[in-house]
Amino acid sequence: MNGAIEADLLLDYNTDMSVLERQRAHLKYLNPGFDSPLAGFFSDSSMINGGVIDGFLGTDGLNLPMIYGQTTVEGDPRLSISPETMIGTGNFKKRKFDTETKDCDGKKKKILMMNREDEVEEEDEKSKLTEQNNGSTKSIKKMKNKAKKEENSYSNDSSKVTIQKTDYIHVRARRGQATDSHSIAERVRREKISERMKFLQDLVPGCDKITGKAGMLDEIINYVQSLQRQIEFLSMKLAVVNPRPDFDMDDIFAKEVASTPMTVVPSPEMVNSGYSHEMVNSGYSNEMVSSGYLHFNPMQQVDTTSSDPLSSCFNNGQAPSMWDSHVQNLYGSLGV
Amino acid sequence: MSTYNMVKQEFIKKWITTLHMLDCSVEHPLNVTERKNAIKLSSDIAMAAARSGSTVWSRALISRSGNKTANKPVARRILKKARNRLKNRCLTLRRNGNFTAKSGVRKRTELLKSLVPGGELIKNKDYLIRETLDYIVYLRAQVDVMRTVAAVDSVTGNLTNDNK
Numbered sequence: 133m134n135g136a137i138e139a140d141l142l143l144d145y146n147t148d149m150s151v152l153e154r155q156r157a158h159l160k161y162l163n164p165g166f167d168s169p170l171a172g173f174f175s176d177s178s179m180i181n182g183g184v185i186d187g188f189l190g191t192d193g194l195n196l197p198m199i200y201g202q203t204t205v206e207g208d209p210r211l212s213i214s215p216e217t218m219i220g221t222g223n224f225k226k227r228k229f230d231t232e233t234k235d236c237d238g239k240k241k242k243i244l245m246m247n248r249e250d251e252v253e254e255e256d257e258k259s260k261l262t263e264q265n266n267g268s269t270k271s272i273k274k275m276k277n278k279a280k281k282e283e284n285s286y287s288n289d290s291s292k293v294t295i296q297k298t299d300y301i302h303v304r305a306r307r308g309q310a311t312d313s314h315s316i317a318e319r320v321r322r323e324k325i326s327e328r329m330k331f332l333q334d335l336v337p338g339c340d341k342i343t344g345k346a347g348m349l350d351e352i353i354n355y356v357q358s359l360q361r362q363i364e365f366l367s368m369k370l371a372v373v374n375p376r377p378d379f380d381m382d383d384i385f386a387k388e389v390a391s392t393p394m395t396v397v398p399s400p401e402m403v404n405s406g407y408s409h410e411m412v413n414s415g416y417s418n419e420m421v422s423s424g425y426l427h428f429n430p431m432q433q434v435d436t437t438s439s440d441p442l443s444s445c446f447n448n449g450q451a452p453s454m455w456d457s458h459v460q461n462l463y464g465s466l467g468v
Numbered sequence: 469m470s471t472y473n474m475v476k477q478e479f480i481k482k483w484i485t486t487l488h489m490l491d492c493s494v495e496h497p498l499n500v501t502e503r504k505n506a507i508k509l510s511s512d513i514a515m516a517a518a519r520s521g522s523t524v525w526s527r528a529l530i531s532r533s534g535n536k537t538a539n540k541p542v543a544r545r546i547l548k549k550a551r552n553r554l555k556n557r558c559l560t561l562r563r564n565g566n567f568t569a570k571s572g573v574r575k576r577t578e579l580l581k582s583l584v585p586g587g588e589l590i591k592n593k594d595y596l597i598r599e600t601l602d603y604i605v606y607l608r609a610q611v612d613v614m615r616t617v618a619a620v621d622s623v624t625g626n627l628t629n630d631n632k
Contacts, residue, residue, distance in 0.1 A: 346576055349576035356580070370504075
């Protein structure tokens with residue numbers, strides 16, 4: 133998905149770089165080192181992604197708005213980003229001024245001077261906008277064209293940049309568009325919405341072909357409704373199977389635990405080494421302890437700090453292939 | 469993927485706790501429907517508690533569930549922490565059923581607002597979509613966990629039947 137977004141930025145030279153994308157690129161620049169939320173997300177075809185805390189979504193590790201603050205910037209040596217992908221993120225890196233003057237066409241030269249100042253000012257983290265009415269300019273896309281030839285200087289430049297802490301992001305109005313503050317703010321808002329619609333598109337399966345807000349909202353509504361109905365159905369199913377509401381977990385663990393000998397409290401290495409019956413059982417017995425079931429006590433070492441073994445059981449690099457009908461795999465995947 | 473695992477893990481923990489609380493505080497319901505409602509309620513509470521009240525939908529869900537658990541003071545203890553952050557608007561919200569949507573998008577937004585708990589409170593369409601994203605993620609986690617538990621149940625049910 134990262135590649136897809138970068139590709140979008142690169143391939144579509146005719147469209148203007150959106151205001152929102154500029155902001156994001158800033159945030160990306162200023163916050164290096166975040167794990168790319170979307171990389172694992174979409175490759176695993178799972179639903180969630182962690183990201184930067186936005187403040188709005190709290191600290192649970194799920195911060196969707198920052199999903200599009202994705203990849204680390206080129207200051208990060210870990211990433212083997214191709215020069216093409218770096219371009220998408222690197223629009224607003226400070227460049228050495230002398231490197232900008234090469235190979236521009238006439239149009240770009242006009243905005244060179246203005247954009248230099250822009251880039252100095254645009255290094256900040258707030259999202260409040262202000263506009264500069266210095267005349268309309270070409271989109272930053274054109275800058276990218278010439279930035280392609282200066283890719284080698286990127287990492288050098290970004291490391292030498294000093295960030296100016298201003299309170300707001302200066303936004304350059306695009307050529308041929310209204311330049312008053314309201315319409316720019318409105319445009320940003322619309323771009324944010326469309327951005328999020330894009331992410332919803334990835335989240336809701338089968339939404340790729342649909343364009344337009346109404347159709348996508350339809351899909352989203354259908355998906356939410358279907359998930360809610362699934363929950364109803366599953367809870368009914370669980371209610372039928374179990375004699376008591378709280379026997380959901382009890383029964384499972386009781387049957388499993390009783391059938392196999394108990395082992396020691398699993399260490400993370402033990403659980404990592406394999407998903408054998410006993411290890412999984414003792415892992416879940418710890419979970420039982422944490423939930424207050426005392427009749428499994430003689431079978432394992434009671435661990436009062438139940439959250440730790442619980443998390444140690446769960447925090448494995450468990451592959452998505454755990455979702456088998458195999459009983460052992462089911463128990464293991466219960467923690468996945 | 470690991471974040472999704474964490475979400476599910478949180479949800480499982482909370483769900484077990486809430487199931488316990490609900491069960492200890494009331495006599496065992498014999499009706500299937502009642503059991504189903506108890507399960508659903510506990511899982512909803514767990515899902516919202518896992519999000520710990522930092523999103524609008526989780527707070528709205530907690531307040532909604534709080535009405536249903538009026539007879540179960542034990543379960544309310546779980547909700548207490550999150551409820552302190554609730555706005556009263558959640559409780560007293562009346563849905564306006566007489567909206568006339570001017571366009572397809574507006575109509576669907578209204579529908580979406582009715583689906584997502586607490587969606588009607590959100591004025592900004594921007595935030596609504598953000599909330600929906602988050603809600604979908606947690607719904608999906610809930611569904612996955614319940615599906616696994618149900619599958620395990622059926623498997624172990626078969627096993628015990630074979631052993632008899």
